[in-house]
Amino acid sequence: MKIILLGPPGAGKGTIAKVLNQLDGSVQISTGDILRAAVAEGTELGKQAEATMKAGDLVTDELIMGIMEERLKQDDCKAGFLLDGFPRTIPQAEALKILLEKMDEKLDCALELVIARDVIIDRLTTRRTCTQCGEIFNVKSKPPKVDGICDACDGNIIQRDDETEEAINNRLAVYLKQTAPLVHFYRAEGLLVSVQGSNSEQVLEALKTRIN
Numbered sequence: 061m062k063i064i065l066l067g068p069p070g071a072g073k074g075t076i077a078k079v080l081n082q083l084d085g086s087v088q089i090s091t092g093d094i095l096r097a098a099v100a101e102g103t104e105l106g107k108q109a110e111a112t113m114k115a116g117d118l119v120t121d122e123l124i125m126g127i128m129e130e131r132l133k134q135d136d137c138k139a140g141f142l143l144d145g146f147p148r149t150i151p152q153a154e155a156l157k158i159l160l161e162k163m164d165e166k167l168d169c170a171l172e173l174v175i176a177r178d179v180i181i182d183r184l185t186t187r188r189t190c191t192q193c194g195e196i197f198n199v200k201s202k203p204p205k206v207d208g209i210c211d212a213c214d215g216n217i218i219q220r221d222d223e224t225e226e227a228i229n230n231r232l233a234v235y236l237k238q239t240a241p242l243v244h245f246y247r248a249e250g251l252l253v254s255v256q257g258s259n260s261e262q263v264l265e266a267l268k269t270r271i272n
């Protein structure tokens with residue numbers, strides 16, 4: 061599968077990517093995870109992205125395209141990839157199209173997860189993330205066995221800096237303005253598949269019609 065996951069923050073893109081990854085070994089590529097790792101390591105890239113991310117704004121298209129060009133050329137992408145959090149702007153989508161053409165690759169579809177705003181806000185304010193492996197927990201629906209400690213890797217679980225109410229509102233506004241237009245872009249490309257909610261059964265059902 062070569063899929064783009066579209067949807068607002070908190071729509072469940074990461075969760076769906078993990079389900080799909082287990083089906084056929086397609087690698088999940090999350091630009092948010094790549095950037096957070098760079099911030100944690102204090103690399104040059106991390107330093108450039110840190111303040112922007114904290115406010116919930118988007119880092120520049122140039123920076124993201126540099127990361128993705130390098131990432132998509134790695135061998136593990138040959139089995140398929142699930143792009144989570146990329147592209148986020150029309151220029152990124154256009155640059156990705158050119159990049160894939162150059163690589164002689166084709167997308168199967170752009171999968172849009174459609175979800176109500178109040179559900180998103182509730183999910184994001186209760187979400188917690190492992191700083192080490194990126195595993196997602198939720199204080200209401202999926203608390204860790206031991207408070208503050210990741211079930212999977214014993215890493216520390218935190219509330220992300222950009223998951224305060226203020227940053228979340230900003231991320232949603234940024235999504236509506238800069239990322240939502242991608243739905244029209246991929247519809248025009250004939251690649252859009254929209255699913256209400258983020259139930260994995262329903263997602264798989266919708267994808268079956270596109271991928272064999």
Ligand code: ADP
Nearest residue numbers: 069091092112113116117118119124145146148
């Ligand atoms: P979300 O949970 O909002 O989907 P991500 O984990 O995908 O967020 O990304 C976190 C932050 O990283 C974003 O708010 C943004 O600052 C930056 N980022 C991630 N992907 C991109 C991208 N494709 N273009 C620009 N900025 C990005």
